[in-house]
Amino acid sequence: MRAVIQDRYGPAEVVRVDDVPDPVPADDEVLIRVRAGSLNGSDRENLVGSPFYARLGGLLRPRNPVPGSDVAGVVAAAGSAVTEYAVGDEVFGELAGYRGGLAEYVATPPRLLARKPPELSFLEAAAIPQAGCIALKSTRGIKAGDRVLVNGAGGAGGTLVIGLAKHLGAEVTAVDRADKADHLLRIGADDTIAFEDEDWADQRSRYDRVVDLVGRRSPFRVHRALRPGGVYLMVGGHARVLLAMFALGWSVRTEGKRVEVLAVPQSRDDLEAVTALVIGGAAVAAVDRVFPLEEAPAAFARLAAGDNSGKIVIEMP
Numbered sequence: 001m002r003a004v005i006q007d008r009y010g011p012a013e014v015v016r017v018d019d020v021p022d023p024v025p026a027d028d029e030v031l032i033r034v035r036a037g038s039l040n041g042s043d044r045e046n047l048v049g050s051p052f053y054a055r056l057g058g059l060l061r062p063r064n065p066v067p068g069s070d071v072a073g074v075v076a077a078a079g080s081a082v083t084e085y086a087v088g089d090e091v092f093g094e095l096a097g098y099r100g101g102l103a104e105y106v107a108t109p110p111r112l113l114a115r116k117p118p119e120l121s122f123l124e125a126a127a128i129p130q131a132g133c134i135a136l137k138s139t140r141g142i143k144a145g146d147r148v149l150v151n152g153a154g155g156a157g158g159t160l161v162i163g164l165a166k167h168l169g170a171e172v173t174a175v176d177r178a179d180k181a182d183h184l185l186r187i188g189a190d191d192t193i194a195f196e197d198e199d200w201a202d203q204r205s206r207y208d209r210v211v212d213l214v215g216r217r218s219p220f221r222v223h224r225a226l227r228p229g230g231v232y233l234m235v236g237g238h239a240r241v242l243l244a245m246f247a248l249g250w251s252v253r254t255e256g257k258r259v260e261v262l263a264v265p266q267s268r269d270d271l272e273a274v275t276a277l278v279i280g281g282a283a284v285a286a287v288d289r290v291f292p293l294e295e296a297p298a299a300f301a302r303l304a305a306g307d308n309s310g311k312i313v314i315e316m317p
């Protein structure tokens with residue numbers, strides 16, 4: 001089969017498309033004929049092998065050379081112990097281990113997969129899993145009228161965070177590169193801040209919820225940007241901030257405010273819940289561009305340069 005191959009960490013140039021043997025599903029796995037996959041910030045981290053958690057799947061080089069966690073496709077075979085899915089079922093989801101998806105076939109345990117709703121195309125479904133679960137968890141508890149700031153809003157995950165926060169009635173400020181401001185306003189942000197020009201944490205504005213997809217500030221600085229009762233959730237970001245949060249027991253609670261790292265475990269229930277919201281019109285997983293599989297190196301170059309506004313989707317032949 002044809003597959004995207006990344007057998008070492010490095011710039012986008014390490015990515016190529018090549019022939020590899022078809023995977024063979026174990027008794028408890030399904031084989032998916034992948035129709036589409038999408039890229040996330042985690043694929044960007046797994047490309048360069050940084051921060052440190054990106055090397056959990058291989059210290060010196062990726063153990064699985066095929067990148068890609070989010071897929072949508074059709075069950076092509078099912079192991080003898082699989083009872084939930086049968087050949088021909090349309091499924092989508094995030095793969096355990098966050099790799100293996102950017103190939104014509106992938107073998108995976110079915111526990112994280114959901115049935116693809118007929119309302120969604122394979123391309124649309126592939127854009128939801130990781131970003132959708134992050135958005136669902138990071139917007140839980142937002143109330144109508146809350147002031148919400150989304151930092152790093154212009155990449156893969158931000159679109160759905162903004163959409164769900166707006167759906168809950170929040171007033172949303174989105175922070176990213178200046179050239180992504182039009183995109184952020186189009187997808188529903190009320191206001192934008194260009195991170196090259198202004199530091200949101202230094203402004204006088206205060207927020208009920210900060211969702212930080214690219215955490216770089218100390219827990220004490222972001223604490224000051226919260227209103228009383230406010231919550232800061234670090235979804236991703238720099239290793240030194242994660243280490244500081246680890247030293248603080250992952251959470252700081254003072255003056256009625258909370259600063260914490262948000263864990264988003266892979267979950268079929270969350271995927272189904274956020275997909276129902278997408279189908280109901282609460283939010284969209286904005287697609288930046290669709291690349292055919294053979295052009296995956298160009299897709300990774302776009303991702304690595306941060307030129308994408310929303311999700312990059314890869315379509316299989």
Ligand SMILES: NC(=O)c1ccc[n+]([C@@H]2O[C@H](COP(=O)([O-])OP(=O)(O)OC[C@H]3O[C@@H](n4cnc5c(N)ncnc54)[C@H](OP(=O)(O)O)[C@@H]3O)[C@@H](O)[C@H]2O)c1
Nearest residue numbers: 040041152154155156157176195213235236262263264306
């Ligand atoms: N907590 C969990 O359990 C969990 C689970 C899954 C994933 N994650 C993490 O969640 C994060 C997901 O983010 P994503 O997929 O949305 O990432 P993404 O696609 O890389 O988007 C990040 C956005 O932030 C922008 N940005 C870069 N520097 C910035 C700055 N200083 N201030 C504001 N914005 C900045 C980027 O612009 P440029 O492109 O110009 O750099 C990009 O538009 C990843 O770190 C991933 O590892 C966490």
